[in-house]
Amino acid sequence: MSEDFKKVLEQQLWNIANTLRGKMNADEFRDYILGFIFYKYLSEKMDLFANEILKQDNIKFRDITPKTKDGAEFIEAIKEEALDKLGYFLKPEELFAEVAKRGQGDNEDDVDKFDASKTNFILEDLQKILINIQLSTMGTDSEEDFDNLFEDMDLNSSKLGKTPEARNVIISKVLTHLDKIDFKLEENDHSSQQENDILGDAYEYLIGQFASGAGKKAGEFYTPQEVSKILAKIVTTGKKKLKSVYDPTCGSGSLLLRVAREVQDVGNFYGQEMNRTTYNLARMNMILHGVHYRSFDIKQDDTLEHPQHIDQQFEAIVANPPFSAQWSANPLFTSDDRFSQYGRLAPGSKADFAFVQHMIYHLADNGTMALVLPHGALFRGGAEQHIRRYLIENKNFLDAVIGLPANIFYGTSIPTCILVFKKCRENPEDILFIDASGSDHYEKVKTQNVLRTKDIDLIIETYRSRTEIAKFSKKASLEEIAKNDYNLNIPRYVDTFEAEESIDIDAIANELKALENDIKSTDATIAQFCKELNISTPF
Structure with missing residues (x-):
């Protein structure tokens, strides 16, 4: 698929997001629109997966009637396969396109x-479906990955509208808009990983x-792609x-996924995130990227206070x-294996080290x-200097x-650095x-400074070759x-001092003498x- 399709898709999705923009602030409508895109993705994956299984029977998943004996048997068989391969299950009537219709x-x-009077009320059904996606995983290997995944999508929230009818209209509009967009997942299933990432x-x-509109909150869930590229490379x-x-501190998981683009294969992705909403976003992002x-x-959980992968080591961090x-x-951390050998803990006001x-x-x-x-x-200075040493x-x-x-970085103008350890x-x-x-x-774009491709390339080439460049490395x-x-x-x-041009005093003296002679003449x-x-002279 072309770059043009990617740009069209991005613009279509952003236009739909703006349908909700006037109703609530950026981080609130973010959770709804990203959640609905994810629901549509899960539905289309489910439909494609089921239709592949049913191909030999010449049946379409959406045409199955669960209430019949044969239909119930088909549904049960597909559910078992889907939970193993996809990690979740949706019934035919729970598919995104059916709900949008x-x-x-x-x-x-x-x-x-x-027209609100012509719109069917779907909010209760939709809320149940989002819960059912999670419930379908209960007792399976994917239960933790789908647990409370849609908890930030409260369809009864007054933020969506003052009345249930008003909320229903706005959600129906968003679903109908989204339903018209072809994600081209069927093509992706037979294409390269790079195309699969569109x-x-x-x-x-x-x-x-x-993130660009979220101010200080942006740093909680997003690392600018240019910085992600440098870290990943x-x-x-x-x-x-x-x-x-x-x-x-994985945020929305974007940095982990960026690393995967730099190699042929990543065995496993690990992350921890303290913010519950951002944690949900990270899991959605993983699944939507085909992980x-x-x-x-x-x-x-809180990574420093309650680490969740304590016995593991990783090839890339x-x-x-x-x-x-x-x-x-806490002084108790002086006996924690992560900190004990240093003799000092990072100060409570600055957790960087x-x-x-x-x-x-x-x-x-x-x-x-x-x-x-x-x-x-x-x-x-202080404990941080001790740890550096x-x-x-x-x-x-x-x-x-x-x-x-x-x-x-969004939300802060302070200068930053990257530390690399081996x-x-x-x-x-x-x-x-x-x-x-x-x-x-770098290049200044609106209110942000942006690293260009050539800037990233120079940093990476210099790091890999360890080349010394005047005023740069x-x-x-x-x-x-x-x-x-x-x-x-x-x-x-790195000495970036720009020396002033040397001044030739003799040359300046000669110029002044020449000027004086010109004045006399x-x-x-x-x-x-x-x-x-x-007439009299003016001097």
Whole structure:
């Protein structure tokens, strides 16, 4: 499928999202529109899967009547297969297209001219169907992956409309709009993984659009794609396959999915997310990108306080933790294996290095981890300086420090950096510093600074080749870093100072003399004219 289809799909979905825009704020209508897209996706996957099974019987899934004996047998057989292969089950009458058709009622296809009196009431049925999707997984391997997945879609919320009838009309309009869009899943089933990601890309596009309007809340669920690409390319350097990838603050799961694009195969995806709504979004995002329910393990809880993958190590780790977040820094953590060897805990007011320590603990010996931190983590003193020193002097795990431009994250304009760690470094004698924060290395788009493809490529090529480039990158020896008292502030190592042009005093003196002679000559000419005109000179 072409890039044109992808752009059309993105625009169609965003236009539908705007149907709800006037009713509620961005993060609220985000949950509804993304939930409905996901429901349509599950329905179409279910329909395609069932029709493939029924092909030999020359029957269509939607035509089955469950109340007949044969129909009930077909339904039961398909359900068993679907729960194993897809992880969920929908009855024919629960499919998205059937519900949208019921909601449209006797209205014409022009959604903008919907007459409420001609619209069938579907809200109760729709709410039951969303619950039934979850209930269908009870007692199966996919139960945890679908548990309360649609809990943020309260169809009785007054945010959708003051009366049930008003809510019903707006939901019927959204479903009818969506029903007209062809996701082309049948074509995707026989196409490459990259093409199979077109709907996933459109989903990501919507998440990004919502993030751009969500202010400070955006950082809770979204990492700009340009930054995601850098992190993903770094942790996949030199690898075609990954056994596992982990994100301890996974948000909507976009960063995990970005890593998968850089290699041929990822065995398993692991993540943890504290925010319940964002956790639901991450699971939807995984499934919608075609990640099998057995191949991802996303947990919901506070990563630092209640880690959910404590006995596991991962080949690739990526993260964009909340900047300088608060955490308990409970003294009991000094005996926690993640923190005990350092001798100090990250301060309670700034959890940045607590996330670093957590990730180091989970990093496999052959793995790479890359995370985004605020610039202050590079040079703040106290416990953070102590931890930096331990990681460099005692462990020598820090591989690179990459400075990013300010104002590239939604909701904050502070400058940020990427830290790269490896337990088995190929270049243990030095640490690479890259300063990509200069105005030559990004483009200003509206209120955000954006990394272009050439900017990303330069960062990645420089990291992989460890090339020293004037005013951009420098390899600093461990001795030099020790002399700087483990202060990693990038300008200490990458000199971006622009020297002023040297001034030739003799040349300037000669120019002044020449000007003075010119002035004298001009004055003499003026004096001659004044004399001929019999008037006084002006000097």
